[in-house]
Every structure is written in C-alpha cells, then in structure tokens.
Amino acid sequence: MSEIDEELLSSIFEVRAEFLSKKELTQWTATTxxxxxxxxxxxxxxxxxxxxxxxxxxxxxxxxxxxxxxxxxxxxxxxxxxxxxxxxxxxxxxxxxxxxxxxxxxxxxxxxxxxxxxxxxxxxxxxxxxxxxxxxxxxxxxxxxxxxxxxxxxxxxxxxxxxxxxxxxxxxxxxxxxxxxxxxxxxxxxxxxxxxxxxxxxxxxxxxxxxxxxxxxxxxxxxxxxxxxxxxxxxAWYRPEEEDYLGTMREMVERRLPDSYKTRLRGRTDLVDYLALASFGLPRGFLVMLSQLLGVEEDGDQAPTRAKAERAVSDHVASVRNIFKALSSKLPRYKNFVTTGEELETAIARAVQNYNAERPLNKKAVTVAFPEPFPPELSRMLSMLEYAGLLRKSDAVSRGVKGVFHRYTVHYGLLIEANALNLGRSFSLSDVTTSLVERDSHAFVRTQVHRLLGSGYEERCTLDLVPCQNCGAPRLSEEAQFCMKCGRPLQSASIYADLLRTPIDQLPLTSKKLAGLKKFTSIRTVNDVLLDEENIEIRAVPGVGPIWAARIRRYAEEFVSV
Amino acid sequence: MFVNHPPESLTLDLTRCCVPTQSNGSPIDTFYETIRHTLTLGQPDQLRDSPTLGRLLILGLVTGTEAYFRTTLFGLTSFCPLAKDSLADSEIAFGAIDFYGADQAALGLFERVSFAGKLGIKEMSKKIAGLTWVDRSSLGVAVSDFEKVCHMRHAAVHSQGVLNRGNARALGLGRSTGAMNVVVDMPHFHMAAKACTNLVREYNRSLYEHIVQRWIRERILVGRWSDDRKFFQPFIDLMRSQEDGLMRGTAYSVYRTLQSGILNRYASP
Missing domain, CATH: 3.40.50 (Rossmann fold)
Known part of the structure; x- marks a missing residue:
C-alpha cells in the first residue's frame, strides 16, 4: 500500500476529531x-x-x-x-x-x-x-x-x-x-x-x-x-436503541471508508451492524473495531469474518475496561474502588445473563437497576464505570411502594463478550442484533449491591491513603496533610509525573503490539511513547504502520490527559 | 454585698519558667521541628472536643513562622554587608545593646516588629534583604494565605476566638454574618499548617536566590573561596535545610556551582 494511502487510513481510523480538517470532518461525519x-x-x-x-x-x-x-x-x-x-x-x-x-x-x-x-x-x-x-x-x-x-x-x-x-x-x-x-x-x-x-x-x-x-x-x-x-x-453519545442508530453507523462506513474497504464489506452488513451495536454508541470504538475487522495494517488481504469481528469486540471491551482500570493510576486514592468496581462489572454482567436465561430473543434486558438510597461506595463505583463508558445512566423509574430505581444500561460490547444476552451455545450474528435492537425496553434487572458483591463489600471500598513515608503510621483521613503521629508532611506525589513513569503494559495495547514494542524499541514507559514525537521508534515495530503508531500515541496521550 | 469573690495574695515568680534558648540547625529546620511538634498536639477528637485547643495551636503555628522570619533576617544582618549597610542608620533602644550585647544588638531592631502578617514581613524583607515581590507571585500568594491564618491567630489571642471586622473581612466573611468565632477542626488545622509551611519554604528559596544574585551583582562575592567564604559559609548554614536534604555537600561544593556565574560578572562591566 502506498504511503499516501497509509496516511489517509491513519486519518480515517485514528485521528481525533480536533485534528481533522473541515473537509475531512464534513466528508466523514454522518449527521443525524x-x-x-x-x-x-x-x-x-x-x-x-x-x-x-x-x-x-x-x-x-x-x-x-x-x-x-x-x-x-x-x-x-x-x-x-x-x-x-x-x-x-x-x-x-x-x-x-x-x-x-x-x-x-x-x-x-x-x-x-x-x-x-x-x-x-x-x-x-x-x-x-x-x-x-x-x-x-x-x-x-x-x-x-x-x-x-x-x-x-x-x-x-x-x-x-x-x-x-x-x-x-x-x-x-x-x-x-x-x-x-x-x-x-x-x-x-x-x-x-x-x-x-x-x-x-x-x-x-x-x-x-x-x-x-x-x-x-x-x-x-x-x-x-x-x-x-x-x-x-x-x-453527546449516540443511543444504540434509537431507530436510526444502525443507519447512522452504516452511513459513517459509507462516508469514511475508501472504496476498496467498502467493497470488502459488501454483503456483510451483519458484521457492520454487529460492531456498531458492540460499540455502544461510541463512534471511535466502532472505527477501531472496523479497522481490526478489515485487518488494516495486519492481514489486510483476508476477508472480514465473524471470528475477526468477535475478536475485535473482545479487544475493544478490553480497551474500555482499561480506561476504567487506569483510574487507579489517575485517582490513586480510589484504587480499591476500582478493584471492587471490576468485581461489580463482572457481577452485573452475570446478573443480566441470569435474567436473560429462558427469555426470548426480543425480550432480553440490557439494563440493571439499583434502588434508592445509594450507598456512597456504590455511587462512587457507578460514577467511575460511567466515566469509562462501561455503564450508561438512564432515567430513574418508580415502582410505587417498592421504591425508586436508578437504571444503568450495560455496554453492549461487554454484554456480547460475557454472553450476558444468554443466546445459547450456537447463535448467529443476527441473533445478537435482534436481541439488542428488538429487546423489551422496559425490562431491567432489579438488584442490590450486596447481592452482587456480598455483604461487607464496603470494607473493600476504602480510600487507599498512602501511610506516612517517615514513620509508617496510617493516614487518618483524606483531609490530613500531615502525619498525626510524627507531624511530618504527608507526601502527595504528582499524578502527572507518576503517569508518565507508568510502564507501557498499562496501555490498552494488544499483547502482540506490546511484545513488539519491547523487542524492537527502547520504549518502556508512557513518557517514552510521548517523547517519540515523530513515531520513529514506534514505527520500527513490524506490523505498526501509521494507524497503529497514531493509535499507540493516542493511548499514551489519553493516559496522561483528563 | 459584693458581686464576686475577692482576689487572693500571690507571689508571682516566673523566672523558673524561663530557660536558656537552644537552637540547633537552620531557622527553616527549627521551624519544621516546631510545626511537627505542634501538629502532633492536634488530634482530631481533641480538636473536636476543645475549640480552645484549636485556637492555641493556630497561635503555635504562627509563632513558629514568626520565629523563622526573626531568626533568618537577624541571621542575615550578622554577615551580609548589604544588610548591614541598609541598617546602618536604623535606631534601636539603648537597653537593647545592654541586654543583647554588641554582637546581637540587631535583635533590638525586631523588638517592635510583628511577623504575624503581610506588612511586617514585607517591610523587614525589603529593609534588611532588599527582597520584594508581587502579590500574584508564588511568594505573594503564600504570604496572602499566611495572612489569613494570622487573622485567626489575632482573634484567638485577643478575643477568645471572636473575629473582629478586620479579621472577618480578611477571611472572606460577609458583613451580615454577625458575631463569628474561630473553631478549628483537623482539616483546617492542617490547612493552616500547610499555609505556614508553604510560606517558609517559598520565602527561604526566594531569599536564597535573591541574596546570591544580589551578592554577585554587587560584587560582594569575588570568585575566590578564600575571600568569599566568610559570607558564603554562614549564609549556607543559615539557609540550607538539612531535613529536606536537597542541597548536599559542603558550603564549598555549593559555592563551586556558582563560581562561573560569579566570575562572569567580573568579566562584564
């Protein structure tokens, strides 16, 4: 593939919107x-x-x-x-x-x-x-x-x-x-x-x-x-339950992809729809999965298949989970909440899976609901999952004497990857699409946090406060700035400096790309990625062209940004 | 019929409460030691149970900070020729020479000076060290924050924690809030300590940089250790924090890092 084509593909699949030109933005964006x-x-x-x-x-x-x-x-x-x-x-x-x-x-x-x-x-x-x-x-x-x-x-x-x-x-x-x-x-x-x-x-x-x-x-x-x-x-984000959602995503493919790629997707609308739903209304995720399905910068000549689509979904879900996990570096005090939040996410998927067992294809649930009042620990974890995009807050619903329930829709990619739709052992892609598109929008899984995490979960949701570096005494509260025992200042390290020093293992890279970076470059930390401004070292890795280079750089930039 | 009990006779001899001063280390390290000790006296439940304790500890923080300024600026007068020049025409009480002795007569200059506020700090810094700053600089902000703590201290010392008009305005309280009291919980006690620590740290750094540059500019330092040592050695001893441990090595090794800058000054007109 010529260099011009590669750079164009890099723009199509990877460039953040703030760097797209007016022409590219107009050409490639489907406006609903x-x-x-x-x-x-x-x-x-x-x-x-x-x-x-x-x-x-x-x-x-x-x-x-x-x-x-x-x-x-x-x-x-x-x-x-x-x-x-x-x-x-x-x-x-x-x-x-x-x-x-x-x-x-x-x-x-x-x-x-x-x-x-x-x-x-x-x-x-x-x-x-x-x-x-x-x-x-x-x-x-x-x-x-x-x-x-x-x-x-x-x-x-x-x-x-x-x-x-x-x-x-x-x-x-x-x-x-x-x-x-x-x-x-x-x-x-x-x-x-x-x-x-x-x-x-x-x-x-x-x-x-x-x-x-x-x-x-x-x-x-x-x-x-x-x-x-x-x-x-x-x-901002698209609602995958809206009627014109799949149409919009298909139009994005039509507008954005070069003809050669569109040709390869001809007759495979099922794969496009599958990825569109799995992206849960997030266009960037959709484009990343699409690039993986089409084998861009990988085995580009092979036809897009269901197996590739499923792998793309799995990788995408892992990268969304990584956004959540990265919170333990960006908000180190909430490290325990992140760990327990990961358990909560798994438990939610399991609860939805149990609910969906025996339910027909058009009656599946994708939403979980918690009753008021929210314990603060649950509130914090749900906020963090929302930030990462793993959950999306819906309207609260009143069930009369049973109380008010706050609903959260689970990331469709997560539901697919965890088989939470409970479609059985062998199911078609259209089964997935039907269950997500034609579902009962009023169905939701009513649950409580102690049922998902066990009683006493609150003890796992404590602030991770670094003890005094001088005498080792535990830090009494978040607001303490000095050690109560020895009176020395409690160190608060610069988050940014720590984030820069983070090993590249924490970036949402595939194991192949990670191994490639370690074998063929001296890049070991997030800062090393950022310092490689022209992507010269990154491009030395076999299988890393402009798209993957831009993607790796984006991962590093997002890791050290808000 | 009397309104209250009568007083009783008392022989008030407080001389035994007065012990010789012990000072180890630089003023900033002495400050750290004072603050550390003061902070350990303010446990959350004790502060919660006793508003008086909180107010007294605020006083302790401010006193420790004042002592830093007093000791540092006094220290400067003992070896900085520019400081001595600027104080040459200053008046001190005759009794101060007698009490402090000729060597430490400069202490008389500080007798009526309060460092519990922006004004005293600014005035004496300019007078003794020629150091000034703008309000929005890091030092300016640190001084402003300390000023707020001083207003709490003022209320604590003079009116059992009740804020006067000036205190209330300085702390950002509105006119119609009525009589207000200073009550210090642990988070605010720590914030006050942080404000004091920030000020001492920023001031110490700024003063060091300022004096070094001034000595180079005014050719107090000539580029030969044998001549410059008499200024530089006590200066490093005064300014360096052993506790922070950022400036390692002897005064001479620190001086070597500045030597090229000093010699460049002599190369220029």
Missing part, C-alpha cells in the same frame, strides 16, 4: 437528526455541558459547531482544547500560586482560540487582540512543556476577558461569541476542576456563552456551580 439538534444547542445561546465518555463524539460535535458557525458568518465561534491540563498538575506541587497560573492558562487559551478563529476567517487581528497573543502564546507553550513561567504582567481576569470578547464580537461585526471548550473536565485534579467551573460560570453575558465538554460520572463541579441551573446538560 439528533446530531443536528445537538449542534443547534451548541451554536445557540446559554451555557451548556456536553457530556459523554471517551470516543462518544464530543470533539466532533464541537468542531462541527465551530465550522458551521464560521460558514454561517454570524457569530464568533472559538474552539479551545484543554486536554493538556494534566501537564500543569506538577505545578500544584511546587508553586503556591499554581491556581492563579492555571486560571491564567485557561483564559489565555481562549484568547489564542479567538486568534485562531479570526485567522480562520482570514481577517486581521484587532489590535486589542494582537497585544495579548504573543505573550500569551509563550506563556501557554512554556507551561505545557513543564517550565515555570511567572504570571504575565498583562494579567487577565474572567470579567476582563468577558469585556474583551464582547469588544471583539463588535469589532468583527458578529452577533455573539460562542466558546467551545473541549476536554474541560479536569477530572483528575479537584483544584483545577473547581477553578475551571468557577471561570466557566463567569464567562457569560448577553453576548458570550460557553459550552464545555465533560465526562459523565466523575466530573465534579465547584460549590457554586449547580448543574442544570448554571448550565444545561446535553448528551
């Missing part, structure tokens, strides 16, 4: 009616929170909004990506004014976003914008590369930025300014998260509105920020 409704809300007034797990299409929707508004030319759309925020986390361990610096970084990135938007329109920067750009660019660059810049003399406040934005809207002859803030969750640094949502609250006026892309479950907001009141919630 539902998407159009979401885009309308993102382009409109009022603060919005766009919620969805990784790979659900949040960045695609924000970028589409951005390009559409530029095309329309009425409003000033500004796109900002905050995925590098964890790179600032070490600052919180070495500077008393880290929060002030972080705030400045958030605001300056918006200024640079305005610059990009104006240049996108091929217009001249207003003078009042130009004077912020150069110092702002250096400040952001230095911070994101781990240096310790001091706060600039031109020090921005949210209200000042608001005034500037309103001025730029007027001078550019626009109606309004819409800020599209991507990767805004800052989920692994409570200080950053709190600060971000305080800023988000302030960036609103008659002329300016902000939309932020966040993760479900583990995003917590500042004490003054009330979700629903301060910002409307908009769900």
């Amino acid at each position: 009616l539902r998407d159009k409704a979401i885009l309308s809300r993102l382009k409109g007034p009022g603060a919005k929170l766009l919620i969805g797990p990784r790979g659900s299409g949040k960045s695609t929707l924000l970028r589409q909004s951005y390009f559409e508004m530029h095309e329309e030319g009425k409003d000033l759309a500004v796109y900002v990506n905050y995925s590098r925020s964890l790179a600032l986390e070490p600052l919180f361990h070495r500077a008393a004014n880290a929060l002030q610096i972080f705030r400045q970084w958030v605001l300056t990135k918006i200024v640079l976003g305005v610059r990009d938007a104006v240049q996108e329109d091929k217009r001249q920067l207003p003078n009042s914008l130009a004077k912020w750009v150069q110092p702002g660019q250096s400040f952001v660059h230095d911070l994101e590369s781990g240096k310790d810049p001091s706060l600039p003399d031109n020090f921005l406040t949210p209200s000042q930025l608001l005034g500037l934005l309103e001025g730029w809207v007027e001078s550019l002859g626009r109606r309004r300014c819409v800020l599209l803030l991507d990767d805004a969750a800052h989920a692994f640094s409570p200080d950053q998260q709190r600060e971000f949502f305080e800023i988000f609250r302030e960036l609103r006026s008659r002329v300016v509105s902000a939309k932020a892309a966040v993760y479900p479950g583990i995003t917590s907001y500042s004490p003054n920020f009330h979700v629903g009141h301060e910002a409307e919630v908009v769900e």
Whole structure:
C-alpha cells in the first residue's frame, strides 16, 4: 500500500476529531437528526455541558459547531482544547500560586482560540487582540512543556476577558461569541476542576456563552456551580436503541471508508451492524473495531469474518475496561474502588445473563437497576464505570411502594463478550442484533449491591491513603496533610509525573503490539511513547504502520490527559 | 454585698519558667521541628472536643513562622554587608545593646516588629534583604494565605476566638454574618499548617536566590573561596535545610556551582 494511502487510513481510523480538517470532518461525519439538534444547542445561546465518555463524539460535535458557525458568518465561534491540563498538575506541587497560573492558562487559551478563529476567517487581528497573543502564546507553550513561567504582567481576569470578547464580537461585526471548550473536565485534579467551573460560570453575558465538554460520572463541579441551573446538560453519545442508530453507523462506513474497504464489506452488513451495536454508541470504538475487522495494517488481504469481528469486540471491551482500570493510576486514592468496581462489572454482567436465561430473543434486558438510597461506595463505583463508558445512566423509574430505581444500561460490547444476552451455545450474528435492537425496553434487572458483591463489600471500598513515608503510621483521613503521629508532611506525589513513569503494559495495547514494542524499541514507559514525537521508534515495530503508531500515541496521550 | 469573690495574695515568680534558648540547625529546620511538634498536639477528637485547643495551636503555628522570619533576617544582618549597610542608620533602644550585647544588638531592631502578617514581613524583607515581590507571585500568594491564618491567630489571642471586622473581612466573611468565632477542626488545622509551611519554604528559596544574585551583582562575592567564604559559609548554614536534604555537600561544593556565574560578572562591566 502506498504511503499516501497509509496516511489517509491513519486519518480515517485514528485521528481525533480536533485534528481533522473541515473537509475531512464534513466528508466523514454522518449527521443525524439528533446530531443536528445537538449542534443547534451548541451554536445557540446559554451555557451548556456536553457530556459523554471517551470516543462518544464530543470533539466532533464541537468542531462541527465551530465550522458551521464560521460558514454561517454570524457569530464568533472559538474552539479551545484543554486536554493538556494534566501537564500543569506538577505545578500544584511546587508553586503556591499554581491556581492563579492555571486560571491564567485557561483564559489565555481562549484568547489564542479567538486568534485562531479570526485567522480562520482570514481577517486581521484587532489590535486589542494582537497585544495579548504573543505573550500569551509563550506563556501557554512554556507551561505545557513543564517550565515555570511567572504570571504575565498583562494579567487577565474572567470579567476582563468577558469585556474583551464582547469588544471583539463588535469589532468583527458578529452577533455573539460562542466558546467551545473541549476536554474541560479536569477530572483528575479537584483544584483545577473547581477553578475551571468557577471561570466557566463567569464567562457569560448577553453576548458570550460557553459550552464545555465533560465526562459523565466523575466530573465534579465547584460549590457554586449547580448543574442544570448554571448550565444545561446535553448528551453527546449516540443511543444504540434509537431507530436510526444502525443507519447512522452504516452511513459513517459509507462516508469514511475508501472504496476498496467498502467493497470488502459488501454483503456483510451483519458484521457492520454487529460492531456498531458492540460499540455502544461510541463512534471511535466502532472505527477501531472496523479497522481490526478489515485487518488494516495486519492481514489486510483476508476477508472480514465473524471470528475477526468477535475478536475485535473482545479487544475493544478490553480497551474500555482499561480506561476504567487506569483510574487507579489517575485517582490513586480510589484504587480499591476500582478493584471492587471490576468485581461489580463482572457481577452485573452475570446478573443480566441470569435474567436473560429462558427469555426470548426480543425480550432480553440490557439494563440493571439499583434502588434508592445509594450507598456512597456504590455511587462512587457507578460514577467511575460511567466515566469509562462501561455503564450508561438512564432515567430513574418508580415502582410505587417498592421504591425508586436508578437504571444503568450495560455496554453492549461487554454484554456480547460475557454472553450476558444468554443466546445459547450456537447463535448467529443476527441473533445478537435482534436481541439488542428488538429487546423489551422496559425490562431491567432489579438488584442490590450486596447481592452482587456480598455483604461487607464496603470494607473493600476504602480510600487507599498512602501511610506516612517517615514513620509508617496510617493516614487518618483524606483531609490530613500531615502525619498525626510524627507531624511530618504527608507526601502527595504528582499524578502527572507518576503517569508518565507508568510502564507501557498499562496501555490498552494488544499483547502482540506490546511484545513488539519491547523487542524492537527502547520504549518502556508512557513518557517514552510521548517523547517519540515523530513515531520513529514506534514505527520500527513490524506490523505498526501509521494507524497503529497514531493509535499507540493516542493511548499514551489519553493516559496522561483528563 | 459584693458581686464576686475577692482576689487572693500571690507571689508571682516566673523566672523558673524561663530557660536558656537552644537552637540547633537552620531557622527553616527549627521551624519544621516546631510545626511537627505542634501538629502532633492536634488530634482530631481533641480538636473536636476543645475549640480552645484549636485556637492555641493556630497561635503555635504562627509563632513558629514568626520565629523563622526573626531568626533568618537577624541571621542575615550578622554577615551580609548589604544588610548591614541598609541598617546602618536604623535606631534601636539603648537597653537593647545592654541586654543583647554588641554582637546581637540587631535583635533590638525586631523588638517592635510583628511577623504575624503581610506588612511586617514585607517591610523587614525589603529593609534588611532588599527582597520584594508581587502579590500574584508564588511568594505573594503564600504570604496572602499566611495572612489569613494570622487573622485567626489575632482573634484567638485577643478575643477568645471572636473575629473582629478586620479579621472577618480578611477571611472572606460577609458583613451580615454577625458575631463569628474561630473553631478549628483537623482539616483546617492542617490547612493552616500547610499555609505556614508553604510560606517558609517559598520565602527561604526566594531569599536564597535573591541574596546570591544580589551578592554577585554587587560584587560582594569575588570568585575566590578564600575571600568569599566568610559570607558564603554562614549564609549556607543559615539557609540550607538539612531535613529536606536537597542541597548536599559542603558550603564549598555549593559555592563551586556558582563560581562561573560569579566570575562572569567580573568579566562584564
């Protein structure tokens, strides 16, 4: 395959939406009616929170909004990506004014976003914008590369930025300014998260509105920020139970894949539908599984088969599970919750499997429900599973005197892989599709956490607090900053630094790719992957072309990002 | 008829409560030792049961921090020629010379100075060391945080924990909250200790960098250990934290790392 083809395939299967060009985004993205409704809300007034797990299409929707508004030319759309925020986390361990610096970084990135938007329109920067750009660019660059810049003399406040934005809207002859803030969750640094949502609250006026892309479950907001009141919630990810879902995913294949691959899938809509359902409404997962089915960068000449599709689903489920497992590195205090959460996930799949035994194909359940009130340990685990995309929260339902139940739909890929649909020993792919598409939407598995995890599970769900490094005394509580026995400071290591040092075994790589990296390269840690900026070492591994190289890099970047 | 019991006679001799000062190590290490001990006195249930204990321990934290500033800045006056120059015209009480002796007469300068607040720290840092900073710098933020702790201490010392208008405003309390008391639980006690620790750490680092640069710029250091030792040795002894253990080796080995910078200064006009 020619190099151009390989690079194109890399874009098709691997490039994150924020790096796709306007042409690629327009060409490759299937916009459903539902998407159009979401885009309308993102382009409109009022603060919005766009919620969805990784790979659900949040960045695609924000970028589409951005390009559409530029095309329309009425409003000033500004796109900002905050995925590098964890790179600032070490600052919180070495500077008393880290929060002030972080705030400045958030605001300056918006200024640079305005610059990009104006240049996108091929217009001249207003003078009042130009004077912020150069110092702002250096400040952001230095911070994101781990240096310790001091706060600039031109020090921005949210209200000042608001005034500037309103001025730029007027001078550019626009109606309004819409800020599209991507990767805004800052989920692994409570200080950053709190600060971000305080800023988000302030960036609103008659002329300016902000939309932020966040993760479900583990995003917590500042004490003054009330979700629903301060910002409307908009769900990003597709609903696989919706009527046009399979049509949308098939259209994605049609738009995105080169003709040679489409030809190989001809007559195999069953495989496409199977993977679409297994992706559980997450387009990125769908594309990754599709690339595996088609043997891209592997045994590309062989026909797509059911066995390959099943392996793709299995690998995909493993990678989603890895997102969950990675929480023990990103939120080390919740390590025990992650371990017990893995048990919970398995137990939920088993409970669904038992429920589905003897049920006909069109009466299977995919949802589990827990009664109120939620024990805090359960609440925490469910939030984390939601973040990873293994569960999706549905509406609560009242069963009268029996109480109110909170429903969670289980990732379809997980249900397939665990045979939780209980389809028997030999089943066809259409059995899988039928059971997921034609199921009883009211059926759900009522259960309780102690039934799934056993009584006393709470004792396994304790915060993993590192004991005093000096005297070994256990840390009394999460809030203790000093040892109660010897009085020495309790060390809190930089999460970012730890994440960089993590061995590549923790990335969701196939065993073949992992073995290849260890045999043919000196790459051993996540940081080693990131330092290989041109993917030169990574590409030295046999079977790793531009797609897999981009994918490995993405895994590493996502591992050290929010 | 009297409103309360009468007083009783008392022979108040507190001289036995006064023992010779023992100081080991640099001011920052002495601070660490003080804070460590103070922190072990604040167990969560004890703080919960006694608001008085919490207030007294806040006082202990602030006192420890004040002592750091006093000792460090005084220490500087004993060997830094620039500090001596800037204090040359300062007045001290005559009795201070008699009490402290000629060698430590500079202690008289600190007698009416309070380091329990931003003002005293800023003023004396500028006066003695020529050190200044902007509010939004790491040091500026650390000083502001310490200032808040000082307001709690002020309420604890002067009014049994009741906040006055100035204290309440500094702590971000609104006007209409009515009379408020300082009650310190473990998390807030630790936060206060962290604020004090942050300040001492940031100040110590900043002061060290500032003095080194100043001595190089003003050609106090000439690039020969035999001449520079009389300044640099006591300076390292004053500033270095043995407990943190980040700056290893002798004062001479540290000096060697700066030598090229010192000699470059002489190469330039």
